[in-house]
Amino acid sequence: MEKVFTSALKISKITKSKIGSVDFDNVGFGKVFTDHMFVCDYVDGVWQTPEIVPYGPLQMDPSSRVFHYGQAVFEGMKAYKDDEGEVFLFRPEENFDRINKSAARLAMPEFPKDYFFEGMMTLLEIEKDWIKPGLGNSLYIRPFVIATETNVMASESNSYKFMIICSPVQSYYSSGEVSVLVAEKFSRSANGGIGYAKAAGNYAGQFYPTNLAKEQGYQQVIWTDASTHQYMEEAGTMNVFFRVNDTLLTAPVSDRILDGITRKSLIDLAKKDGINVEVRPVEVKEIVAAAKDGSLKEIFGAGTAAVISPVTAFGYQEEHYQLAPQENTYADYFKKALTDIQYNKSEDPFGWRVKV
């Protein structure tokens, strides 16, 4: 990617890296963080000088608005290393656009594009040894913005902190397989709400119903539309796809559903490869009927963190529907097609890969 250096990015580096103490074969997901982080404050209507500083705790006033009103948005991205040691991002402009759409919905200021890319590219250059090659290894990049005004008035903040932290990761779901409970009562989002934004609160609201689902033996919830609970929408941290016979179904994005980058990439891959894909409201009852008559071949979730995660079973109205194992799954097919592009193992006909 062309680097645009317009800001005077300040860099202060650590004196001794902690990389030697990290067991990269057992990092899990999002528990270990690299040596540095990117920080930029918004004060008096202006984004201040961006900085890369040693990773560490923030000192914040307890009245900072993010703690009280949840004015916070984030992104999830990954950097991948190929066997030659080159580092790549996947469709990073999409993440940039989305964090600003999320910010706008939460009455937060847009972050400048040159700061975003200069900060991230420089951080990745500094942290490149933390990116391990090999399928399944990547550096999860978490840009986020929080409201920092110190005042508990319930209105938007006038100061913010934009940050990027990075975490070497392996798979999000350790078993690689997920079972889900279809929501009949709780909702993740509603028309006119913030469901399409990557807002912190969208996730906080899922934890309690997800814990109830866990008590029943499911790892995640498939959210249904808030007004009727008759349509499948999104699964926990992923968009969700259903394969009925050889047709792939997924819900259209709306103001309730996150416009997932993995989701839209799969739709493009399916179209390119002649897989019939229908982007339309997916009725719970048609999926239940397909599970009963055996035409439901697969369910899988798609997301940056989760990549493609096969769903092996779902629960609905006290019934448990176990999917029969399949040969040559779409989930495996898409996972390979996607990760081959991400890890520079194949051609990139869509121009999605961006070299760092």
Ligand code: COI
């Ligand atoms: C991602 O896929 O990057 C996500 O945002 C999931 C995250 C909540 C772990």
